[in-house]
Amino acid sequence: MPISRQQSPMDMAFEEAEAAALRGEVPVGAVITDQSGQIIAAAGNRTIELADPTAHAEILAIRKACKALSSERLTGLDLYVTLEPCNMCASAISFARIRRLYYGCDDDKMGGRGFFHSSQCHHAPEIYDGIGAQRSAQMLQEFFRNRR
Amino acid sequence: MPISRQQSPMDMAFEEAEAAALRGEVPVGAVITDQSGQIIAAAGNRTIELADPTAHAEILAIRKACKALSSERLTGLDLYVTLEPCNMCASAISFARIRRLYYGCDDDKMGGRGFFHSSQCHHAPEIYDGIGAQRSAQMLQEFFRNRR
Numbered sequence: 001m002p003i004s005r006q007q008s009p010m011d012m013a014f015e016e017a018e019a020a021a022l023r024g025e026v027p028v029g030a031v032i033t034d035q036s037g038q039i040i041a042a043a044g045n046r047t048i049e050l051a052d053p054t055a056h057a058e059i060l061a062i063r064k065a066c067k068a069l070s071s072e073r074l075t076g077l078d079l080y081v082t083l084e085p086c087n088m089c090a091s092a093i094s095f096a097r098i099r100r101l102y103y104g105c106d107d108d109k110m111g112g113r114g115f116f117h118s119s120q121c122h123h124a125p126e127i128y129d130g131i132g133a134q135r136s137a138q139m140l141q142e143f144f145r146n147r148r
Numbered sequence: 149m150p151i152s153r154q155q156s157p158m159d160m161a162f163e164e165a166e167a168a169a170l171r172g173e174v175p176v177g178a179v180i181t182d183q184s185g186q187i188i189a190a191a192g193n194r195t196i197e198l199a200d201p202t203a204h205a206e207i208l209a210i211r212k213a214c215k216a217l218s219s220e221r222l223t224g225l226d227l228y229v230t231l232e233p234c235n236m237c238a239s240a241i242s243f244a245r246i247r248r249l250y251y252g253c254d255d256d257k258m259g260g261r262g263f264f265h266s267s268q269c270h271h272a273p274e275i276y277d278g279i280g281a282q283r284s285a286q287m288l289q290e291f292f293r294n295r296r
Contacts, residue, residue, distance in 0.1 A: 053240060054207055063202060072201045088240055120257070
């Protein structure tokens with residue numbers, strides 16, 4: 001019997017990003033895992049579909065995970081996202097008390113990781129960047145090239 | 149026949165804040181109006197009730213207004229909120245293209261209006277602060293005093 005290889009959280013985040021692109025949304029995907037590595041929530045960007053400027057992948061994943069756990073805090077949980085979170089999502093990550101943030105490529109224009117170093121930030125996650133950075137950057141470049 | 153006095157958007161935001169306090173939520177209320185001053189959305193803070201760290205009054209009001217207008221942008225619309233928006237809400241206000249932001253008291257600890265001056269911010273509203281500032285500050289002080 002073949003041993004089934006479990007999909008990594010970042011692979012799943014990329015699948016969410018690809019699905020977002022197919023919906024015409026900026027391709028960003030996010031996944032939240034618990035302490036044992038189990039996936040609690042996964043989401044892709046849906047700002048257009050939901051007509052909601054706050055419906056970034058990270059926000060949707062945080063809201064799903066909070067709902068699943070009936071808690072407004074995700075203490076000890078980790079977030080994987082294909083792109084550096086924007087300033088809004090950085091705040092939400094802080095409010096949710098995310099333990100570790102793993103992300104793909106930096107976002108030079110909208111990246112919000114600087115928020116974690118500000119005086120308004122009362123919880124900052126450990127940050128691991130550059131996870132699948134090239135794949136993420138390529139996906140975004142392709143998406144914006146096709147939209148022109 | 150008595151002339152009925154229309155409630156001001158800020159009065160309504162205060163009502164939302166008071167209702168939030170009665171639910172045990174940090175008392176903050178927000179209202180969104182269109183170009184003719186009509187109220188499109190109103191909301192109070194519901195982070196505990198909804199187990200959602202993003203359920204600030206401003207975010208809920210923006211999401212309601214966007215849903216009502218089937219648009220992820222609220223170009224030309226104004227937001228009234230009893231407290232200076234936090235960094236997360238400032239970003240959402242920017243994404244939603246809110247025209248004017250009217251708010252009550254400053255939030256020295258969590259206030260996010262500084263975001264509007266950052267390089268990540270691609271739309272900043274006109275800002276009118278100090279609207280009912282004393283009432284807002286008193287309400288918050290009372291709430292936190294009672295919680296101790």
